[in-house]
Amino acid sequence: MTATLERPDGTVAAPKRPPRWWLLLGKDKMAAVAAVVLGLVLLTALAGPLLLGDAATRQDLDASLRPPSFDHGITGLLGTDILGRSVLARLVEAAGTTLSVAMPAVLFSLVVGSAIGMWAGYHGGRRENIAMRVADVILSFPSLLLAVVVLYVFTPSVANIVFILALARIPIYLRTARAEAAELKSRLFVDAARTFGTASWPTIYRHILPIAMPTLLTVATLDFCFVMLSESSLSFLGIGIQPPDVSWGLMVAQGRQFLQTAWWIAVLPGVAIVLTTVSATILAAWVRLATDPAQRWRLTLPTSKRGKRRVTTEVTA
Amino acid sequence: MSEPTPLLEVTGLRKSFRVARNKAGRNRLTALDGVDLRLGRGETLGLVGESGCGKSTLARVLLMLERPDEGTVRYDGVDPFALKGKELLAWRRRVQMVFQDPFASLNARMTAADLIGEPWRTHRDLVPDPRKREARVRELLDLVGLRAGDAHRYPNEFSGGQRQRIGIARALALEPDLIVCDEPVSALDLSVQAQVLNLLADLQQRLGVSYVFISHDLSVVRHVADRVSVMYLGKIIEHGPTEDVFDRPLHPYTAALMSAAPALEPDGTAGGGDRILLSGELPSPLDPPSGCRFRTRCWQAADRCATESPDPYGRGEEAPDRHEGRCHYPLSLSPIGA
Amino acid sequence: MNPLPSTATAEPDARTAEPALAVEHLSVDVHTASGTVRAVHDVSFSVHKGRTLALLGESGCGKSMTALSIVGLLEPVAEVVGGSVKAGGTDVLTLSRRARRKLAGPVLSIVFQDALAALNPVQPVGRQLGEPFRIHHGLSRREAREKAIELMRIVGIPEPRARARSYPHQFSGGMRQRLLIAMAVALAPDVLLADEPTTALDVTVQAQIMRLLRDLRAERDMAVVLITHDLAVVAEHADDVVIMYAGNVVETGPVREVFAKPRHPYTKGLLDSVPERAEKGKPLPAVGGSPPELSAVPPGCVFQARCPLARERCADERPRLTATGPARAAACHFSEELTSV
Numbered sequence: 003m004t005a006t007l008e009r010p011d012g013t014v015a016a017p018k019r020p021p022r023w024w025l026l027l028g029k030d031k032m033a034a035v036a037a038v039v040l041g042l043v044l045l046t047a048l049a050g051p052l053l054l055g056d057a058a059t060r061q062d063l064d065a066s067l068r069p070p071s072f073d074h075g076i077t078g079l080l081g082t083d084i085l086g087r088s089v090l091a092r093l094v095e096a097a098g099t100t101l102s103v104a105m106p107a108v109l110f111s112l113v114v115g116s117a118i119g120m121w122a123g124y125h126g127g128r129r130e131n132i133a134m135r136v137a138d139v140i141l142s143f144p145s146l147l148l149a150v151v152v153l154y155v156f157t158p159s160v161a162n163i164v165f166i167l168a169l170a171r172i173p174i175y176l177r178t179a180r181a182e183a184a185e186l187k188s189r190l191f192v193d194a195a196r197t198f199g200t201a202s203w204p205t206i207y208r209h210i211l212p213i214a215m216p217t218l219l220t221v222a223t224l225d226f227c228f229v230m231l232s233e234s235s236l237s238f239l240g241i242g243i244q245p246p247d248v249s250w251g252l253m254v255a256q257g258r259q260f261l262q263t264a265w266w267i268a269v270l271p272g273v274a275i276v277l278t279t280v281s282a283t284i285l286a287a288w289v290r291l292a293t294d295p296a297q298r299w300r301l302t303l304p305t306s307k308r309g310k311r312r313v314t315t316e317v318t319a
Numbered sequence: 320m321s322e323p324t325p326l327l328e329v330t331g332l333r334k335s336f337r338v339a340r341n342k343a344g345r346n347r348l349t350a351l352d353g354v355d356l357r358l359g360r361g362e363t364l365g366l367v368g369e370s371g372c373g374k375s376t377l378a379r380v381l382l383m384l385e386r387p388d389e390g391t392v393r394y395d396g397v398d399p400f401a402l403k404g405k406e407l408l409a410w411r412r413r414v415q416m417v418f419q420d421p422f423a424s425l426n427a428r429m430t431a432a433d434l435i436g437e438p439w440r441t442h443r444d445l446v447p448d449p450r451k452r453e454a455r456v457r458e459l460l461d462l463v464g465l466r467a468g469d470a471h472r473y474p475n476e477f478s479g480g481q482r483q484r485i486g487i488a489r490a491l492a493l494e495p496d497l498i499v500c501d502e503p504v505s506a507l508d509l510s511v512q513a514q515v516l517n518l519l520a521d522l523q524q525r526l527g528v529s530y531v532f533i534s535h536d537l538s539v540v541r542h543v544a545d546r547v548s549v550m551y552l553g554k555i556i557e558h559g560p561t562e563d564v565f566d567r568p569l570h571p572y573t574a575a576l577m578s579a580a581p582a583l584e585p586d587g588t589a590g591g592g593d594r595i596l597l598s599g600e601l602p603s604p605l606d607p608p609s610g611c612r613f614r615t616r617c618w619q620a621a622d623r624c625a626t627e628s629p630d631p632y633g634r635g636e637e638a639p640d641r642h643e644g645r646c647h648y649p650l651s652l653s654p655i656g657a
Numbered sequence: 658m659n660p661l662p663s664t665a666t667a668e669p670d671a672r673t674a675e676p677a678l679a680v681e682h683l684s685v686d687v688h689t690a691s692g693t694v695r696a697v698h699d700v701s702f703s704v705h706k707g708r709t710l711a712l713l714g715e716s717g718c719g720k721s722m723t724a725l726s727i728v729g730l731l732e733p734v735a736e737v738v739g740g741s742v743k744a745g746g747t748d749v750l751t752l753s754r755r756a757r758r759k760l761a762g763p764v765l766s767i768v769f770q771d772a773l774a775a776l777n778p779v780q781p782v783g784r785q786l787g788e789p790f791r792i793h794h795g796l797s798r799r800e801a802r803e804k805a806i807e808l809m810r811i812v813g814i815p816e817p818r819a820r821a822r823s824y825p826h827q828f829s830g831g832m833r834q835r836l837l838i839a840m841a842v843a844l845a846p847d848v849l850l851a852d853e854p855t856t857a858l859d860v861t862v863q864a865q866i867m868r869l870l871r872d873l874r875a876e877r878d879m880a881v882v883l884i885t886h887d888l889a890v891v892a893e894h895a896d897d898v899v900i901m902y903a904g905n906v907v908e909t910g911p912v913r914e915v916f917a918k919p920r921h922p923y924t925k926g927l928l929d930s931v932p933e934r935a936e937k938g939k940p941l942p943a944v945g946g947s948p949p950e951l952s953a954v955p956p957g958c959v960f961q962a963r964c965p966l967a968r969e970r971c972a973d974e975r976p977r978l979t980a981t982g983p984a985r986a987a988a989c990h991f992s993e994e995l996t997s998v
Contacts, residue, residue: 189423190418190420190423190424191423191424191425191426193379193382193384193416193418193424194416194418194424194437194486194489195437196382196384197382197383197384197411197414197415197416198411198415198437198438198441198442198493199407199408199411199412199441199442200437200440200441201441204440204441208426208437208440209426212426212428213428293428294427294428295427295428295473295474295475296427296473296474296475369859369860369861369862370830370859478947479716480947481947508715508716508886509715509886509888509927509930509931510715510926510927510930510943510944510947510963511715511947512930513930513932513941513942513943513944514943514944514945516932516941516943517940517941517943520940521940535859535860536932537860538931538932538933539932541932541933541937542932542933542935542937542941543932561937575861576860576861579860579861579863579864580860580889581864581867581887581889581890581892581893582889582933583888583889583892583916583928583931583933583934584892594864596864596865596868597861597864597865600829600831600832600861600862601829601859
């Protein structure tokens with residue numbers, strides 16, 4: 003061969019495997035904290051009820067509306083509600099219910115909505131039109147009304163709540179995924195895949211999903227909050243989670259009337275919702291960077307300097 | 320040179336797109352308007368034209384990324400648009416493309432090895448053994464002048480020239496007979512451009528691939544192509560052996576194009592002498608001029624040019640070595656600038 | 658640093674007056690992830706009115722950053738760390754931002770490559786072209802509009818009065834580039850910098866735009882700094898050339914002489930890579946490898962890794978820009994060896 007094969011050594015730093023994800027996570031304090039919070043929430047939801055026994059439903063009218071204090075053992079740590087039930091125990095109990103409604107609902111709508119959206123956006127034309135019109139119909143129909151109708155007709159079981167919440171949120175993912183796919187399908191590397199004869203689903207899976215995923219995940223984490231609150235509205239109307247089961251949303255709803263006298267009943271589950279959602283959002287933002295090879299190196303920097311770094315690659319490129 | 324069935328034969332290709340209506344109420348953009356091409360085995364066909372002339376659409380039709388409205392593409396005598404299933408997949412293997420933009424044509428989330436091996440995920444029978452795949456990727460990396468250690472790096476870790484080498488390696492992964500190169504070096508710096516051109520020439524010698532080489536850069540086309548087709552507003556207005564076209568252009572547009580491209584003489588001066596400076600710009604393909612497409616910018620246009628579309632005027636040998644130009648007043652009959 | 662031969666002395670008739678733009682020992686640092694890198698290192702050149710100087714080099718060589726530091730449009734991560742830029746008798750680098758902004762237009766002005774990005778998409782072009790007159794001359798909207806139409810006529814836009822109401826996207830690439838040039842020359846600057854003004858354009862349009870720039874330069878007696886990677890454009894349109902590589906000037910001198918007898922192996926390598934000069938069917942004499950990353954520029958000669966002449970001395974000692982003839986200089990230890998080639 004000729005001189006064309008020469009390639010100067012050392013022009014680029016030695017090839018390296020991308021750093022392990024947990025090392026990257028360790029470098030980003032915010033994301034690490036968020037991951038720990040989410041881990042704790044999950045752990046609580048799974049193991050909490052086993053440890054607590056019946057503490058969440060044990061009533062003690064003498065202990066009604068006790069404020070948070072250290073005087074009454076662990077169960078009294080976060081105060082009690084009107085029936086004297088431990089708010090802490092109820093929070094732990096509710097974590098499981100809340101997650102078992104919100105997570106499947108979000109996952110279901112994420113998967114179904116994204117799949118249809120990417121399919122529609124990738125193919126365009128009539129398939130896209132039909133998918134989008136259906137999405138518009140679902141979106142234009144008040145989801146709460148839909149939920150009320152469905153849940154009055156059928157029993158308000160967890161599965162039905164999950165189904166109805168998921169159905170109402172599918173258009174959100176469908177639209178996002180369609181927009182991403184419609185833009186990505188005109189990219190050259192998608193054309194390249196087509197010249198190899200790659201069929202549409204493998205192309206979507208290989209080239210569209212990985213790029214659209216971080217955006218969809220971000221939408222999903224925001225939606226997580228929305229779903230939890232929707233569930234609480236349903237519970238408030240009496241067609242959501244049925245007592246004696248309890249969810250964070252239901253706790254917020256029930257505690258509203260005591261907001262002035264016993265703030266902890268409504269505020270603490272609210273804090274739980276916010277903490278969980280914010281952690282999920284932070285983690286999603288981190289995932290967005292960590293899955294992008296061109297951006298990943300930013301995570302190895304101290305947080306304060308990240309914004310400045312954009313120009314680097316352009317200068318040295 | 321001439322052979323019974325050429326590797327690629329394109330006749331009467333037409334393709335138009337629906338676009339937003341312009342002021343005159345037209346909404347059909349004619350990108351290809353009766354294009355003929357012919358390419359022999361192991362040859363390079365240069366396709367020259369300015370942006371908007373339809374050369375990229377032609378490339379996309381050749382790769383079956385677009386379906387033509389009319390006309391036929393015959394590849395080894397077979398029309399790929401009539402193929403289905405396994406046969407289509409087998410055809411896909413034989414024709415590949417190298418894209419202009421080495422940044423946009425590589426998925427930034429895949430490593431060099433994944434990118435080069437991507438075609439095998441569709442053509443599983445080609446290299447079924449994963450260990451062999453790894454070895455084959457290394458071979459391909461070596462073939463295009465990258466190191467085996469580069470296999471696990473991402474596109475953003477490579478320079479533009481190196482990325483284009485990855486794109487070429489990916490096109491070679493299926494061992495094609497024909498590679499359509501759409502402006503493969505126009506995004507690269509001069510010193511790197513020469514490396515990539517050498518690589519393409521070397522691969523042709525070693526593997527016997529044919530190229531359709533699309534470029535706006537005349538000096539590059541002159542260097543690599545055996546034959547040249549010049550496009551203007553969706554039509555091929557001149558075609559012939561490279562040297563013949565460059566030395567004795569028949570069509571005024573070809574002459575103007577060559578004259579407009581700044582040349583560099585060995586004595587350090589700009590060559591060319593007197594320039595033919597075309598006035599105006601490319602007419603909108605939504606509303607192409609009647610008769611000869613080039614007449615609005617042509618310095619020798621006559622009344623006849625507005626009404627009659629010129630037939631090819633030929634010179635020299637029989638096809639495929641024939642030099643043809645579509646002009647009523649070809650330049651061989653009138654001195655340039657007359 | 659040794660004094661540089663002024664490029665202007667190339668022509669005996671060159672005005673004895675001050676150059677319109679004199680850049681001396683300009684250095685620019687860029688702060689990056691892996692630390693601070695020198696993107697422009699000790700760059701000097703000058704250009705007189707009525708002449709064109711080309712800054713020639715490949716992407717990342719620092720030519721655009723040099724231009725941006727002259728007009729004060731560097732990104733915040735980049736910083737001028739040394740040298741001076743004299744235009745109209747003052748060192749513009751020492752001026753306040755406000756004073757500097759006043760110079761943009763009447764003294765220094767720049768034309769960018771990407772005309773669509775440089776124009777405001779939601780304002781009619783007539784209004785945009787009139788802007789400089791309203792800001793600098795305090796003209797009324799109507800007067801500015803007349804000036805804008807006049808400018809459009811000068812840069813060869815047909816039916817300027819009607820087209821003044823159009824928006825940038827309604828113009829073709831070549832016409833947009835004309836608009837940018839019109840905006841740049843609106844206030845009759847002494848120095849016009851053109852950063853790859855024709856790279857995005859077709860050859861036939863490129864020829865028109867370069868002709869326009871040349872006519873304007875002659876008509877308005879401007880000094881033009883042409884930033885480009887295109888050797889042929891330099892050969893045709895520039896008087897003098899400064900060739901940059903990895904942030905450093907490697908060769909400078911009158912275009913004709915430099916291109917006919919390059920004294921730096923990089924210049925020679927570039928000239929040899931032009932397909933036009935090569936024999937058909939033979940491999941092009943390519944410069945192997947690619948330019949060093951700015952973070953990994955070797956301590957000795959910046960070009961050593963790709964240089965056919967490189968030897969030990971090149972690794973240890975960075976060659977200074979030294980005179981190789983009247984008005985010419987090259988930064989190579991072994992530049993004499995190239996004369997025989």
